[in-house]
Amino acid sequence: MNIVLLGAPGAGKGTQAEKLVDVHDIAHISTGNILRAAVKAETPLGLEAKSYMDAGELVPDSVVIGLVKERLEEEDTEKGFILDGFPRTATQAVALASELDKLGRGIDFAIAVKVSHDVIVERLSSRRLCRACGYIGNALDKNCPICGDVMYQRDDDTPETIRNRLEVYEKSTAPLIDYYRGADLLVEVDGEKDPDEVFIQIQKMLAH
Numbered sequence: 001m002n003i004v005l006l007g008a009p010g011a012g013k014g015t016q017a018e019k020l021v022d023v024h025d026i027a028h029i030s031t032g033n034i035l036r037a038a039v040k041a042e043t044p045l046g047l048e049a050k051s052y053m054d055a056g057e058l059v060p061d062s063v064v065i066g067l068v069k070e071r072l073e074e075e076d077t078e079k080g081f082i083l084d085g086f087p088r089t090a091t092q093a094v095a096l097a098s099e100l101d102k103l104g105r106g107i108d109f110a111i112a113v114k115v116s117h118d119v120i121v122e123r124l125s126s127r128r129l130c131r132a133c134g135y136i137g138n139a140l141d142k143n144c145p146i147c148g149d150v151m152y153q154r155d156d157d158t159p160e161t162i163r164n165r166l167e168v169y170e171k172s173t174a175p176l177i178d179y180y181r182g183a184d185l186l187v188e189v190d191g192e193k194d195p196d197e198v199f200i201q202i203q204k205m206l207a208h
């Protein structure tokens with residue numbers, strides 16, 4: 001099963017992606033995670049991406065498309081994949097379709113996780129992550145409830161950057177919901193519910 005996960009920052013894409021990966025045993029491709037790892041390792045990709053990410057802007061299409069193409073060529077994606085945070089622009093969506101076509105593959109579902117702006121701002125401001133295992137929690141979690149390591153706040157989860165990321169989402173990414181609806185691939189879920197309930201909704205829709 002090949003899935004695209006759409007939704008504003010903070011909609012819960014990462015959390016749902018982890019659950020889908022566990023149940024369906026498919027590859028998790030998060031462009032945000034790949035970019036953050038590159039920034040941390042100070043690779044040329046990371047050095048190029050950092051200023052865009054810190055400002056809440058999108059990293060240029062050519063860079064992100066290149067890294068997704070490379071990732072899709074890895075063997076573990078043959079059993080299926082979930083794209084989390086990609087595509088984010090029309091150019092990326094078209095490049096993805098053409099790359100998958102070349103590989104003789106296609107998207108089975110585009111899942112849109114819908115959450116209001118107020119809830120997103122609240123969630124992102126209090127979001128905390130585990131350095132060791134990637135668990136996504138909130139400001140109440142001083143230590144990771146899964147592995148006990150220290151939780152941290154992402155550099156781009158600050159009020160000003162959050163506002164910019166939401167604007168960028170509305171302008172560049174939200175139109176992709178119509179793109180996938182037009183291709184008859186869209187399923188929509190209410191992302192304001194508890195994450196386990198959201199996952200149940202997703203599973204039901206994928207089973208149809």
Ligand code: AMP
Pocket residue numbers: 009031032033035052053054056057058059060061064084085086087088092156165
């Ligand atoms: P995320 O973890 O998905 O919220 O992504 C964090 C940041 O990485 C975004 O705000 C962008 O700066 C960058 N990024 C992640 N995915 C993409 C993408 N598909 N296109 C452009 N920039 C991206």
